[in-house]
Structure formats: C-alpha cells, structure tokens
Amino acid sequence: MQTTNRRHWIKQASLAIAGIGFAAESFGHAPKMMPPGPNIRLSANENPYGPSPFARKAMTDxxxxxxxxxxxxxxxxxxxxxxxxxxxxxxxxxxxxxxxxxxxxxxxxxxxxxxxxxxxxxxxxxxxxxxxxxxxxxxxxxxxxxxxxxxxxxxxxxxxxxxxxxxxxxxxxxxxxxxxxxxxxxxxxxxxxxxxxxxxxxxxxxxxxxxxxxxxxxxxxxxxxxxxxxxxxxxxxxxxxxxxxxxxxxxxxxxxxxxxxxxxxxxxxxxxxxxDTAFVSDSKKWNAGAREYTRKELEKLNIRTIPSHANFLYLSVNDYPQDYHARLAANHILGGRMVEEEGRWARITIGTGEEMKAYIRALQ
Ligand SMILES: Cc1ncc(COP(=O)(O)O)c(C=O)c1O
Missing domain, CATH: 3.40.640.10 (Type I PLP-dependent aspartate aminotransferase-like (Major domain))
Structure with a gap:
C-alpha cells in the first residue's frame, strides 16, 4: 500500500467509529473491537479486528x-x-x-x-x-x-x-x-x-x-x-x-x-x-502473533497443538487435567465443542492478544 493510502488508513482507523479504538498490545498495534455480547468469542473463526476501516466507511456510505x-x-x-x-x-x-x-x-x-x-x-x-x-x-x-x-x-x-x-x-x-x-x-x-x-x-x-x-x-x-x-x-x-x-x-x-x-x-x-491490502497483511501479522503466543502457552499446560496456517488452533485436551470446556464456560469464553472424541480434539479461534491472554488465564 502506498504511503498516502496508509496514512489515510491510519486516520480512518483512528476515527471514533462506534466502539472502536486502538490499543498497543504485545502483538502489535491491533485495533480493539467490541464483541457483540458479554462473552469472548473464540468459536467461529471470525477476524476480531475487522471489517477494515475502508470497508466500514464504504458500507456506512x-x-x-x-x-x-x-x-x-x-x-x-x-x-x-x-x-x-x-x-x-x-x-x-x-x-x-x-x-x-x-x-x-x-x-x-x-x-x-x-x-x-x-x-x-x-x-x-x-x-x-x-x-x-x-x-x-x-x-x-x-x-x-x-x-x-x-x-x-x-x-x-x-x-x-x-x-x-x-x-x-x-x-x-x-x-x-x-x-x-x-x-x-x-x-x-x-x-x-x-x-x-x-x-x-x-x-x-x-x-x-x-x-x-x-x-x-x-x-x-x-x-x-x-x-x-x-x-x-x-x-x-x-x-x-x-x-x-x-x-x-x-x-x-x-x-x-x-x-x-x-x-x-x-x-x-x-x-x-x-x-485495503494493508488491513489484510496486518490481520495476518496480528493473528500470527497471537497464535504463536497461544501455542506456546498451551504447550506449557500440556495441551498439544497441530501447527496451524489459519486463524484457529486444533488442540488435544487429552493430557489436560481439568475439564477444558467447563473452564472456558466459567470464564465466559465461547470456545466451540469437542470435534473428535478420540484424542479429545477441540478447535479454538485466535482472537486478539488480550482475548488469548484471557483464554490462557482461564485454563491455568
Ligand atoms: C472452511 C470454511 N469454508 C466456508 C466457510 C463459510 O463462511 P461464510 O459462509 O461466512 O463465507 C467457513 C466458515 O466458517 C469455513 O470455515
């Protein structure tokens, strides 16, 4: 993306569009969006940062x-x-x-x-x-x-x-x-x-x-x-x-x-x-950062993960000593269901850095 476009994007992004602001997180300067409802949604492989500021403006117009x-x-x-x-x-x-x-x-x-x-x-x-x-x-x-x-x-x-x-x-x-x-x-x-x-x-x-x-x-x-x-x-x-x-x-x-x-x-x-190619590459970068953080933390908790190339992780709670889904529910995290009973495989969507920290805290 050209510098002028990029500047325009940053300006657009920093406009106070309903519920949207920016927070410097350890995963880069990702926009912070309010989810619809009281739960942390890590169940539907949505992009927690989108739509892009340009798309929001175009849709509103x-x-x-x-x-x-x-x-x-x-x-x-x-x-x-x-x-x-x-x-x-x-x-x-x-x-x-x-x-x-x-x-x-x-x-x-x-x-x-x-x-x-x-x-x-x-x-x-x-x-x-x-x-x-x-x-x-x-x-x-x-x-x-x-x-x-x-x-x-x-x-x-x-x-x-x-x-x-x-x-x-x-x-x-x-x-x-x-x-x-x-x-x-x-x-x-x-x-x-x-x-x-x-x-x-x-x-x-x-x-x-x-x-x-x-x-x-x-x-x-x-x-x-x-x-x-x-x-x-x-x-x-x-x-x-x-x-x-x-x-x-x-x-x-x-x-x-x-x-x-x-x-x-x-x-x-x-x-x-x-x-808005910058939004796509930023989303990719923010997702990779939060995904890597999550993978490492899950490993420490004895939760095995499959190397992921998307905005979610496939994990086995076989060796996790607690009730994984109960821990998520108690912490208001929507984290999907068990996909495979054998090996007890589940999927978790990668949310923002803050959301993934909350997810890890819920499991600790
Ligand atoms: C692999 C795959 N294909 C297609 C879809 C459908 O998405 P949508 O109907 O929102 O375009 C999804 C949604 O989760 C998906 O995971």
Missing part, C-alpha cells in the same frame, strides 16, 4: 442506497473486481451470501448427478447435509496422523460414481495446509474424472498461494472464497465461487436469483476490502 437493487451497477462491478483480483473475468465469478451458500450450490449441482462425494474428515462439512438430501453418499476419508488431508487415500476412495471431491485448504478445523505442488497435482488428476471443490476460506492467513487460477481452463474445478475471514466481514454475508463460465452458469441455476444474495452494503464493503 452505502446504507442510504439500500432502497435500490444492486444489479444494474454494483453487482457487475464487484464481479469484475473479484475476477481481476484472480486474473480472471467477471464471467468466472458467482456471488453468494457467504461462501457457505456456494458450498451448498456445488453440493446441489453434484447431487443432481447422483452418486457419491469424497471428503476428508474432520473438515468443514457444512455442505454434507445438502449433498446427502440430494442423494449423494459421502465417503469420509480420515485425516493423516498429522491431521492433514490424506491425498492418496482420497484418490483411492474415488470411483466411477464420484461426483464431487472436496478439499479445504487450510483445513478447518485442523489448520493444516496441503503442500501446493501436491494439491495442484491432485486437483489436476481428479478433475479429469470429476468435479473438485477447493475451499480457500483461510488461504490469506497462510503463505501458500491461492490455486484460483486453475479454474480458467478447467470446467471441473470450483474454488470457494469468502469475505468472512481475513476481510472481517462474517456478519455482512458475502462470498463467491470462481469457476469456468460454463460451470458458473450451471451453479447459478441453483440460486433463486443469480448473484443477488449479497446486499448493496456488503458489496460496497467487499469492494473496499479488496483494495
């Missing part, structure tokens, strides 16, 4: 035009801008009210062809129910011992009835990353046979590149992206699919009104967010 549908001006502009972000065209982009809508659309498209879907387990299985209701059997392939995707086992699980293969990278809830070359090769191989859905909800938090460009010439690859994570707009509900125009057309047929799920306000926020 757009509110008064909420009497107007966005399709004649804004929708196309946002699709074009998103396309540009990934060296693709507007025709490669389908907007949704969050990327969970996109995952649902892909599940419906795959289910319309009947058969099975292959997915790692545990992963972000929000689309499983829609897929099963539509008639797809889900073949769940266990993660490796290191809690990453077992690509050879997933390949072996694919058969002539497989209509969809889902890969979440980095994986939710484990935070593991699949190495780029191996993933590229896997997607190339699988897409010769069936549809691949790559979920990159957390890719901006890690150092690996997005594989979005793979959709340009391959009709069998869909990449799902969201503004809910590093862009800090989970409450605004906007996400998108990137795919070949022909695949975008097919997915759009499962929407009651193509590209119309995102509001004018969230579209304005998305546009501004994409230009």
């Amino acid at each position: 757009m509110v008064t035009l909420s009497n107007r549908y966005p399709f004649s001006d804004l929708t196309g502009q946002v699709r074009e801008r998103i396309g540009k972000e990934h060296q693709l065209d507007k025709e490669h982009v389908l907007l949704g009210a969050g990327s969970s809508e996109i995952l649902g659309l892909v599940a419906q498209l795959a289910a319309s062809r009947q058969g099975n879907a292959v997915s790692a387990n545990p992963t972000f299985g929000i689309w499983w129910t829609a897929a099963q209701r539509g008639g797809l059997n889900i073949t769940k392939v266990p993660l490796t011992a290191g809690k990453g995707h077992d690509l050879p086992a997933m390949l072996a699980a694919i058969n002539s009835d497989t209509r969809l293969v889902y890969v979440c990278n980095p994986n939710n809830p484990t935070g593991t990353i699949t190495e780029t070359m191996a993933l590229k090769e896997f997607i190339t191989t699988v897409s010769q046979q069936t549809m691949v859905l790559l979920d990159e909800a957390y890719i901006e938090y890690c150092d690996e590149p997005s594989l979005a460009s793979m959709v340009a010439s391959n009709k069998n690859i869909i990449v799902a992206k969201t503004f809910s994570k590093i862009y800090g707009m989970a409450g605004a509900r906007i996400g998108y699919a990137l795919a070949h125009p022909e695949t975008i057309r097919q997915l759009g047929q499962f929407q009651p009104w193509e590209n119309a799920g995102a509001s004018r306000v969230s579209l304005a926020g998305a546009l501004a967010s994409l230009d």
